[in-house]
Amino acid sequence: MSETKDVVLEQEEQVVEAGVHHFSKEEEWVKPEDPLLLERLEWFKDQKLGLMMHWGPYSQLGLVESWALSDEDGDWSRDDIDWTDDMEHFKREYFDLNKTFNPIRFQPEEWAQMAADNGFKYFLFTTKHHDGFCMWDTHTTDYRITGKDTPFHTHKYADICRVLFDAFRAKGLGISAYFSKADWHTPYYWAPGMERGSHMWRGPSYDPHKYPWLWEKFVEFTHEQIMELLTNYGRIECLWLDAGWVREGRHGQDIRLGEVVERARQTTQPWLLSADRTVGGPYENIVTPEQTIPEHPMNIPWESCITVGNSFAFGFDDQYKSGRQLAHILLEVVSKGGNLALNVGPQPDGRLPKGAVRGIKALGEWLNTHGEGIYGTRICGPYFTKDWAFTQKQEINTVYAFRLYRNENEAVEAQVIIPYMEKVERVELIGTNDAISYQQTENGLVVDLPPSAVSGAAPITHTFKLLTRG
Template sequence: MSDANAQKVEQEEESVEAGVHTFSQESEWIKPEHPQLLAQLEWFQNQKLGLMMHWGTYSQLGIVESWALSDDDADWSRDGIDWEQDGETFKQQYWNLNKTFNPVRLQPDEWATLAADNGFKYLIFTTKHHDGYCMWNTKTTDYRITGSESPFRDHRYADICRHVFDAFRNRGLGIAAYFSKADWNTPYYWAPNMERSNPTWRGPSYHPEQHPELWEQFVQFTHEQIMELMSAYGRIDVLWLDAGWVCAESRRVPQDIRLGEVVERARQTQPWLLAADRTVGGPYENIITPEQTVPATALHVPWESCITMGTSFSYKFDDEYKSIRQLVHLLIEVVSKGGNLALNVGPQPDGRLPQGAIRCMEGLGAWLKQNGEAIYSTRICAPYYTERCAFTRKGDSVYGFYLYPSDDSAVEASVTLPYTGKVGRVTLLGANDPLHFACSEEGLLIQLPPSELGGDSAPLAHVFHILAADE
């Protein structure tokens, strides 16, 4: 084992803390060789803003998705479970949520229209979380939205993944299928008749090497589910794989599901398909995915931060949502460091989106309608991001952002951007009138026009369009 692999194995136990994943290092990224995958990565890096949705039976209780089923994670995941002290009783209550999940107010076309009209370019949708509940019409298990115990099974939108994928695709958005490699419902992973660990943990209830026939059943079960999604649900741009502990290198219990085998099989019909095998590294982690965080420095590989609009990935009653200023600054920071931002919303149990999330989407969309040129299809530009300044590049254009932390931030007559490239012309984005500027060792000093001064509150950001001087 190489030193790098040994270090990764050492870190594996800490790869998920309180449900939040760490992320792979830039050095672990392997560039694909196939031209179609390279083209798809260019497409991905142009998109910049995705909509992530964590949705399942758990939305009915307003609790964290799946994690409270794992006794090993009870110390943090059961904080909001105040009606039941006995863990086994709670688990049975959770498993029975499939009998009451009935999102009759689901309107996929309205979701897609809201996303498209407000600048989102792709969807990441939870087809299955760790609890094993399937949001598509799978043939592998009855624990699904179309299952015999589901009150939603005869609804016109019963095959939720199909209708949601179609609606977003019809509005021009890309599709990423979130899929958990773990499955705590199937007896092939948490096997009820085996020597289940006590307490339960996020991994299998048996050692795969000691029960190879059972493990092979789980591998085939997983492959069949993935292939259903990859072959019968239209074009999929990204297979977004969670549960990074399910991998051959897992230290506590090796869990080789032969992922490469099924991804390459899927690529026979979807040759553009990107894989995001989170925290695992290697040839099937085409996209690095920080969670609830932004890397400290720019990354020079494809990456995407998945961050919640509120405080929770799953639906949470009376959640507190981020301000539009926070969201705009978050998007600017992510993009200036070379990444995409996947903003997460947890739909309500009835199928509607929370009003707080709609406000977030519309507020961000309004800003993007004015400033999207400096965001979409851009690439990184040194010095990338500082506390109040950020930069992107597109062709011969450089875009400089000057961020205002709050409504009552002072707006001075001039701002200094730490940009030392050759400058021939500076305008405010969307305006034609050139601005007065001066270049020095400290950077680019720009005079703001009088129209930008004296407002009731500071703008979210000033966005400057910088053109290089002729050689």
């Protein structure tokens, strides 16, 4: 490999490692000038909880989505490929998975109802991952869910994006459309017989500077796909763009994203937010940490995408987080100023994994009581202290203090010290709405819990409502 290619690969590793994207720094965020976009970003910051889904033919293998196709990423993405050592044969098998993908147990209305019942406010769905398989009725390629080679194409729910977007909108959820800027199936990106031969990486198989006509074909292909989604599939709140290595200045991979986003805003979706991950600049309206939570609060629009299990795609042996774990993750994210996009990977037959649903329903039950301290809130010091999380609603002079209990066997003290130093006028325990006695001290608020709050197993949280001015 040439020195130039080595430098490019080193740059790409700064964007994503082992399939996990890094996230842009707060100072790289560019505030939009359009008042409508600023209004929509405030709407986004109010929502707090989105349901994310990675789903496609790859669910049949129970493997990480797409990444095993990239030879440069094989050291981590091919651990579960135990039936062959021939990776060229594997790639052919993978790309043929559309011929057996037939999720006849898919029930979009039930998915939407589950999300609405359990506190989700928007839906983030993978319209196309890096492997190039389209989950909508695109006219740009036959490699799609409605293509004749895919057995599901005759089903009444065949246009999966359409039926999901319609079902979730009907339940009042906003729609965020995940779209990979890379496409490893189209010959405009991974062109056969080009410079790289059969040894592929996540970028194009050719140098766009040397083959500008071929790269232009890819740009046109990408723009047409994005405009299909933003023209024919109803209101979409956010275009959520993955593959941060596809960008201006990265080995010539400029897809002129601003051109297509502005066209959509001017013609069909004036409210459209854009999340151009890891790129910074005017089209990364939302910063997207992945499988992590920033160490410190960020006072910009951001969203951690974190899995209910261990992986984004469905895995046959996946282990799922409990409702307590999910609530604590949500609290850390929200108290640091972000939203949580909670990902579940549907099964190949179209069902949601029972373990994932169990955790989601437990989270929803907790939100049903404690959600007033989550939705529509903003950051408030001391933010997150491992045992405590804080949020506030300034317009009603209210601070919410959450005492987190890591497990049900943790000791619950009859008297707790809330590490909040500002003067308060009243303290209530959420779930009772009764005022409880407290003392304001130099260490914080000393609060006496009622006997009913101390007995039994430790709850997920005790949540205190602090009225800061009468």
